[in-house]
Amino acid sequence: MGIRRQVYEWRAAIPSEVYMADRRFTKGIPVFTPPISGATITNQIIQPRIPPGGCSIFIGGVGNNLEVPAELRASQFVVIDEVSGWDGQAGVTGESPNQDSFIQIRVNTSHYFQNPDRTVSDGLPTSAVPFPDRNGQSTVDAAIALQATQSIYTFEAFENGLPCPVYVIPGQVWDIIYTNKKSPMGYAVTDDSKFSVCYVKYLLLDGSDAVIGMQLLRSGFPVTVENVQAYRRMLIRDELFRDALLPAPTGFRRVE
Incomplete structure (x- = not known):
């Protein structure tokens, strides 16, 4: 019994040994060690391929995953009041510098974000709700460490979370779907800004x-x-x- 504020952060990143074992997910968030000039990378991180149609950040088989879906017991109630993310491919050489990833909330078979004709949309663009604020986080070169990776900011309408929270009542299954239109392939990551990231904050009533x-x-x-x-x-x-x-x-x- 109680009220708990909880968060979940998903990263499309796995240790290189997991990737070499032909797996695309892990049960924990790997620690990213940026490369040091003249030193060998001892903890290399791989961003696996993200399916073009998107994947679940909980059980999608990419990045850090859970063992079971987010299903509520009969005595639980959830209020999803904030989501955000980042298109890690925007910092990759040869890719568009613009954000091109989306976040969709799904409860049972219903999708939260829809088009005006009631068809399912890709979701909320990460350009509107970046996580974390990537401005001033370039670590490729110390000389440009204070330069913004992209000139973006959280839209005013989402500064305090979702204007209309999503309620998940007891017994329902909810999920967060992350979609990246660039359909990134697996590659080694050398900069924290090149991770695809998704974040959700919710209130759990028990x-x-x-x-x-x-x-x-x-x-x-x-x-x-x-x-x-x-x-x-x-x-x-x-x-x-x-x-x-x-x-x-x-x-x-x-x-x-």
Whole structure:
């Protein structure tokens, strides 16, 4: 029981030994060690090929993955309120310098981002919600270390997360689909800005807090930490008020 703020970061990156073993995913996020001039790269990281149609950041078989999909138990409620990402291919020689990757939220069989004709779109472009802020993170050359890899910024509408959060009710399965239009092939990564990255932040309500979240949703109120806590306080005050209206017990009291 409780309210937890959780995040998940996905990187299309695996250790070279995993890639050589003909695997494209790992259970943990590999530590990236940038190359040092004159030294041998001892911890080489490979970005595997990303399917053209996109992949799940949880169980898509690319990068760091989970063992099971993001499925809620009967006592859990999730509020997805922020997503962001990065097109690592934009910094690769020969590729377009523009962001060309997208993030889509899927709950069961429904997709959050749609076209005006209600067909499924690629999702939210990472040019609108970059993660992390890549400006000033070029590490290829110390002389240009303070130069921006791309002149982009988070759009004002998304500075505080998604304007309309996505609610995932108990028993539903949710997923984040990352699509890169450049269809990158596997290659060794030598710069942190060349990783394809996706990030999601969500609120997890468990136990009685999930019940309160469902009640707020039915009543048309936003499911936020403040509203859940306010609803809980209201229930406690209501219980105390009802107890105060009960007649006081009368009669003799036995004393041991």
